[in-house]
Amino acid sequence: MSENNKAILEAANVAIAQGNNEGFLSYCADDTHRTFVGDKTLKGKEAVRQWMATTYIEPPNSIV
Numbered sequence: 001m002s003e004n005n006k007a008i009l010e011a012a013n014v015a016i017a018q019g020n021n022e023g024f025l026s027y028c029a030d031d032t033h034r035t036f037v038g039d040k041t042l043k044g045k046e047a048v049r050q051w052m053a054t055t056y057i058e059p060p061n062s063i064v
Contacts, residue, residue: 008027011027012024012027015027016056016059016060017059017060017061018059019056019058019059021049021052021053021056022049024052025045025048025049025052028045028048029045030044030045031043031044031045032044032045032048034047034048034051
């Protein structure tokens with residue numbers, strides 16, 4: 001992974017850890033897909049935004 005990509009991933013994860021969902025979403029493309037293996041796929045930034053609003057009531061503790 002390039003240092004630039006690593007820095008972007010770290011910044012996006014910091015945003016999530018701080019409860020800044022919009023900060024995280026600023027790193028996502030409008031047509032982003034988020035796949036939960038064996039479950040579902042969220043299609044588009046708005047779908048991810050809605051999922052985060054109901055799932056990340058408290059910021060998650062895990063950082064990738």
